Amino acid sequence: MKRRELIKNLSVLPIAGAAIGASLPMESLFAAPSAAPAPKRNFFEELGVTPKINAGGTMTFLSGSLMLPEVLEAIHSTAHDFANMYELQDKAGAKIAEMLNCEAAMVTSGAAGALVLGTAAALTGNDAEKMKQLPNLPGPQREVIIQKSHRYVFDQAVRNTGIKFVEVEGPEQMENAINENTVMALFFNGAISWFGVPDSITHEEFVAIAKKHNIPTFIDAAADVPPVENLFKFQKMGFDMITFSGGKMIMGPQSAGLLFGRKDLIEAAKLNNSPHECPISRPMKVNKEEIFGMYAALKSYLERDHDAEWQEWLDRIKRISKILEKLPTVKCETIINPGPANAFPTMKVSWDKTKIVINPKEVTKALDEGTPSIIAGGGEDALSVGVVLLQPKQVDIVANRIKEILEENIS
Numbered sequence: 001m002k003r004r005e006l007i008k009n010l011s012v013l014p015i016a017g018a019a020i021g022a023s024l025p026m027e028s029l030f031a032a033p034s035a036a037p038a039p040k041r042n043f044f045e046e047l048g049v050t051p052k053i054n055a056g057g058t059m060t061f062l063s064g065s066l067m068l069p070e071v072l073e074a075i076h077s078t079a080h081d082f083a084n085m086y087e088l089q090d091k092a093g094a095k096i097a098e099m100l101n102c103e104a105a106m107v108t109s110g111a112a113g114a115l116v117l118g119t120a121a122a123l124t125g126n127d128a129e130k131m132k133q134l135p136n137l138p139g140p141q142r143e144v145i146i147q148k149s150h151r152y153v154f155d156q157a158v159r160n161t162g163i164k165f166v167e168v169e170g171p172e173q174m175e176n177a178i179n180e181n182t183v184m185a186l187f188f189n190g191a192i193s194w195f196g197v198p199d200s201i202t203h204e205e206f207v208a209i210a211k212k213h214n215i216p217t218f219i220d221a222a223a224d225v226p227p228v229e230n231l232f233k234f235q236k237m238g239f240d241m242i243t244f245s246g247g248k249m250i251m252g253p254q255s256a257g258l259l260f261g262r263k264d265l266i267e268a269a270k271l272n273n274s275p276h277e278c279p280i281s282r283p284m285k286v287n288k289e290e291i292f293g294m295y296a297a298l299k300s301y302l303e304r305d306h307d308a309e310w311q312e313w314l315d316r317i318k319r320i321s322k323i324l325e326k327l328p329t330v331k332c333e334t335i336i337n338p339g340p341a342n343a344f345p346t347m348k349v350s351w352d353k354t355k356i357v358i359n360p361k362e363v364t365k366a367l368d369e370g371t372p373s374i375i376a377g378g379g380e381d382a383l384s385v386g387v388v389l390l391q392p393k394q395v396d397i398v399a400n401r402i403k404e405i406l407e408e409n410i411s
């Protein structure tokens with residue numbers, strides 16, 4: 001399923017229980033653009049690019065998420081001096097590892113970049129000759145074990161290194177599939193969210209089998225915060241490498257991400273990376289400012305009041321519902337996506353289509369084409385409105401635009 005469709009269909013479970021917590025003003029959390037000085041120059045206008053209000057989710061085609069003020073501060077304040085990139089990656093990585101209670105960490109070009117680097121590390125270790133040879137290592141093609149239901153679009157990042165996947169179902173097949181060409185075992189944590197198919201091998205079984213045979217494990221949890229606990233969960237379980245996106249709910253630079261876990265593997269990943277000239281990840285460079293920015297984003301995310309943030313999202317939904325439910329037959333529901341991918345509240349808006357004669361897809365089209373342009377999701381039955389990426393002042397704008405479009409179509 002494409003991410004766009006995924007977001008459109010984002011979850012179907014009704015609200016299970018609202019998080020408790022005081023309703024606090026969360027301006028500082030969401031105030032990225034309003035905290036910046038008024039721009040002297042309008043680059044959107046200069047290039048004729050339409051700015052979008054994101055009432056969907058963190059999607060790469062929509063530029064991920066908005067960087068927080070503290071991330072922009074890290075970017076701006078470090079732009080005027082040079083740094084030795086080896087030193088910066090080492091020191092940022094050490095700090096991040098300390099924050100995440102793991103042996104080692106590094107900043108990568110997104111989770112997709114981390115998938116390339118982690119696999120490269122498993123393939124080469126510290127062997128400089130092999131680093132030069134990737135993706136065409138001499139000898140038999142190396143293998144990465146993956147559950148059949150975990151194959152997904154991002155696995156091409158892993159295949160970039162020249163490996164082939166061996167698909168397995170259940171612990172017994174996994175055990176039997178391991179041989180002298182096996183270099184890694186990959187677990188897609190969000191598979192259940194994307195495909196609705198339960199894992200045939202649990203996390204614990206997966207790690208235990210791989211460990212028994214001395215095969216490094218890698219878990220892709222790119223979109224799997226909130227909850228914040230997930231940033232600590234998989235190293236505790238024993239996974240050797242873990243990745244999260246920077247440009248999703250951690251709200252760092254869209255082109256950055258985290259790779260962390262076992263020290264020897266992270267060190268090997270660094271050797272396969274820029275600023276070295278030859279290796280496979282040299283084209284996946286992350287600049288100095290983004291490394292500082294990713295560190296600042298993670299720090300901010302870990303220090304945030306997550307209950308208050310959750311409550312703020314629920315309050316936004318309530319606020320939009322109150323405006324929309326003034327219209328005849330309109331019904332608003334809070335949906336809590338069970339995760340692990342994109343596990344946050346969103347809302348579903350439906351109406352009697354004989355009374356308001358427009359379907360959700362037409363509403364999303366009108367929202368996108370209107371001014372301001374708003375991106376929301378529309379299935380067959382209901383409109384899906386995301387609230388977690390809205391700036392505070394956009395909550396009413398989105399509610400009123402939807403109301404306007406529906407109102408025009410009352411029969």
Ligand SMILES: *Cc1c(COP(=O)(O)O)cnc(C)c1O
Binds near residue numbers: 247254
């Ligand atoms: C978004 C995503 C990626 C890619 O992450 P980037 O940081 O954009 O490179 C990889 N895997 C999963 C499961 C994702 O959701």
